[in-house]
Amino acid sequence: MTSFTNLVAVVTGGGSGIGAAVTAELRAGGARVGVLDLNPGDPADGLLPVIADVGDRDSLTAAMATVAQEFGGIDILVNNAGISAVGGIDTNDDAEWHRVLDVNVIGIARATTAALPYLRSSAAASIVNVSSIAATAGLVQRALYSASKGAVHALTLSTAADLVGEGIRVNCVAPGTVDTPWVERLLARTDDPVGERARLSGRQPIGRLVTAAEVAGAVAYLASPASAATTGMSLAVDGGMSGLRLPPPR
Structure with a gap:
């Protein structure tokens, strides 16, 4: 178990799915965790749920301040909040392109800035x-989603270059298809x-869906x-x- 003793983490979209698994993994390692979500769940020892919207910069600024005041700072940010999109390049209208990119890409910029x-x-x-x-593999009927995650990959690299001199590490995890309520829907x-x-x-060569806990383990390694x-x-x-x-197969 990776040790997060005396560290404070914030997980966006931490109320369910991969985000909830990440929250559980970090807490199991000793971290205190602020869960930022539209439905963040209930409070517990070392767990602070905060209602926040990654589409709203003021909401994120206030939420980060709440976590920092409660726990004495923030050491780890996990930008997990995101939404899906299905279809080819001609399937979704402009409004949907703006909606998905606003959450999946600009939402990370807002949360990181806050x-x-x-x-x-x-x-x-x-x-x-x-x-x-989807950031690096061409998947059918995932044009908009893939574009958003490709942007996340590029944003990770650029932000890492900008912040490395300040001692802030920036990485990303790239899950395959994960067995979550989102995929079920x-x-x-x-x-x-x-x-x-x-x-x-x-x-997937292993012949099954990835579990949320497996993604959480990778996040915990990079965060540690x-x-x-x-x-x-x-x-x-x-x-x-x-x-x-x-x-x-034969």
């Missing part, structure tokens, strides 16, 4: 963005949810002082999808 004054005062400052395999909208789940599982020499990196958690080329 957290920076506190991260700059930390001796163990780390930012971890949640990207996707996407599957439910298909004509064949069972068959589509099997196809999603089969395209144990990875103090790692910045500007993307860590794939995709069951081998990005790197392995297996022969077709």
Whole structure:
């Protein structure tokens, strides 16, 4: 278990799915965690839920101040909040393109900007963005989502370059298809949810969906002082999808 004793983390979108798993992982390691979400859940020992909207800069500024005041600062920011989009390049209208990019990309810029004054005062400052395999692999019917996650990947590298001199590390994780309520909702909208789940599982070389806990473990590694020499990196958690080329089954 990675030690986060005496460290404070903020997880956007931490109320469910990958964000909830990240919150649990960090807390298990000893961190105090501020959960920023539209539905952040209930408070607990070392857990501070704060209602916040990554689409609203003032909301994020106030939320970060609340966490910092309660716990004495912020050492780790996990930019996890995001939304999905399905379809080819001609499927979604301008309003949907703006909506998804505003949450998935500009939302990270807003949250990071709001957290920076506190991260700059930390001796163990780390930012971890949640990207996707879609950032670097061409997936069918994911044009808008892929564009947003490609931007997250590029933003991670640029921000890492900007902040490395200040001792703030910036990395991202790139999950494959993760077994979360979000994916369940996407599957439910298909004509064949069972068959589509099997196809999603089969395209990952390990033959199954990634778990939220597995993504959380990768986030925890990058967030931890144990990875103090790692910045500007993307860590794939995709069951081998990005790197392995297996022969077709006989």
